[in-house]
Amino acid sequence: MSSLTLKQLRYVDALARHGHFGQAAEACAVTQPALSMQIRELEAGLGGRLFERGARQVRLTGLGEEIAARARDILRAVDELEEVARTRRDGPGGRLRLGVIPTIAPYLLPRLIRDLAARYPGVDLQVRETQTERLIGELLDGRLDTALVALPVSEPALDEVALFSEGFVLVRPEADAHRPVPAPAALPDMQLLLLEEGHCFRDQALEVCGLRGGARRAGFDGSSLSTLVQMVGAGIGVTLIPEMAVAVETRGAEVTAQRFAAGRPARTVGMIWRHSSPLAADLRDLAEVVRQSAEAMYDAARSG
Numbered sequence: 001m002s003s004l005t006l007k008q009l010r011y012v013d014a015l016a017r018h019g020h021f022g023q024a025a026e027a028c029a030v031t032q033p034a035l036s037m038q039i040r041e042l043e044a045g046l047g048g049r050l051f052e053r054g055a056r057q058v059r060l061t062g063l064g065e066e067i068a069a070r071a072r073d074i075l076r077a078v079d080e081l082e083e084v085a086r087t088r089r090d091g092p093g094g095r096l097r098l099g100v101i102p103t104i105a106p107y108l109l110p111r112l113i114r115d116l117a118a119r120y121p122g123v124d125l126q127v128r129e130t131q132t133e134r135l136i137g138e139l140l141d142g143r144l145d146t147a148l149v150a151l152p153v154s155e156p157a158l159d160e161v162a163l164f165s166e167g168f169v170l171v172r173p174e175a176d177a178h179r180p181v182p183a184p185a186a187l188p189d190m191q192l193l194l195l196e197e198g199h200c201f202r203d204q205a206l207e208v209c210g211l212r213g214g215a216r217r218a219g220f221d222g223s224s225l226s227t228l229v230q231m232v233g234a235g236i237g238v239t240l241i242p243e244m245a246v247a248v249e250t251r252g253a254e255v256t257a258q259r260f261a262a263g264r265p266a267r268t269v270g271m272i273w274r275h276s277s278p279l280a281a282d283l284r285d286l287a288e289v290v291r292q293s294a295e296a297m298y299d300a301a302r303s304g
Helices: 006-018 021-028 031-046 061-088 106-120 132-140 183-187 200-208 224-234 243-251 282-304
Strands: 051-053 058-060 097-099 124-129 147-153 158-173 193-197 238-242 253-261 264-275
Touching: 006 021, 006 031, 006 061, 006 282, 021 031, 021 264, 031 224, 051 097, 051 147, 058 061, 061 106, 097 106, 097 132, 106 124, 106 243, 106 253, 106 282, 124 224, 132 147, 132 264, 147 158, 147 200, 158 224, 158 243, 158 282, 193 200, 193 224, 200 238, 224 238, 224 253, 238 243
Parallel strands: 097 124, 097 147, 193 238
Antiparallel strands: 051 058, 147 264, 158 238, 158 253, 158 264
C-alpha cells in the first residue's frame, strides 16, 4: 500500500457497519472482490488485521475498532462538507482540489475539514492523499489546486508558503522509557525503522541521522507510520514520527514517545501551488486557515 486513502476508509466504515462483505460492497457500489482487495491492502499496510472473518459475519479486531473510529471521524467531516456545498450552491465558494501527504492527512484533515466548512460554506473540497512527488506532478498538470507538504520542494513553477514547524519524536519500546534519550546522531547505530522509498519523511529522518543520500544499514521499511510504531511495540527497533502523529499512532501501542533534549530535529509544513494559479489570493487566505487548524490541533493534544 503506497498510502492510506479515503476510498479505503469508506470501505472500512461500510464493512464495520454491515459486518458482511457483500452488503458493504453493495453499499459502496463496488464489487465484493474490489472491496476485499482494498481491505487486504489496508491491513497489510497497517501491519495487522482489522476484521475477523467468520462464516456468516465479519467482526472488528481491537486494531480495527481504533481505525474504524478514526475513519468515521474523517468521513463524517468530509460528508458534512459535501452536504454544505450541495445545499449552498448559490453562496460563495467553488471547487478546491487539495493534495495532502500521508504523514499529515490522517492527523490534520479532520479538524481542517471542519474549519474549512465553517469558513467557506460553499466550497466543494476534493482531497487527494499521496506522496510529495505525485502531488507536485498533479499540481503542475493542473489536476490539483494546492497541496500540504513538507518544505522545501524547490520546484521553480510553484509558490511555497511555510505554515508551521513541528518536531520529530523518537518512538522506542515501552521498556526503554526510563533510559536517556539518545542524540539524533546516535540513531544510525540503532535499528532505525523508516518509511519506504518515496516518502519525504523517510528522507528527512535520514538527514536527521546524518545519513544523506539514503545510505543506511539494512532494516525494516514500512508503508505507514502505524506500521512502524507497531513494529517498535513488538520490540523490533526504534523510529521517528512527526509530533502531530503521536496521539493517534501511539494510542494503545506498547511504546514510549520521547522528545529530543537538544538539537531538536523538525520539519516545516507548508502549502504549495502554481505561480499561475487564478486562486493564488484565495489560497493565501486558505493557508491562514490551515495554520490556525494546526495550532488548534496541537493545543487539543497538549490539553488531552
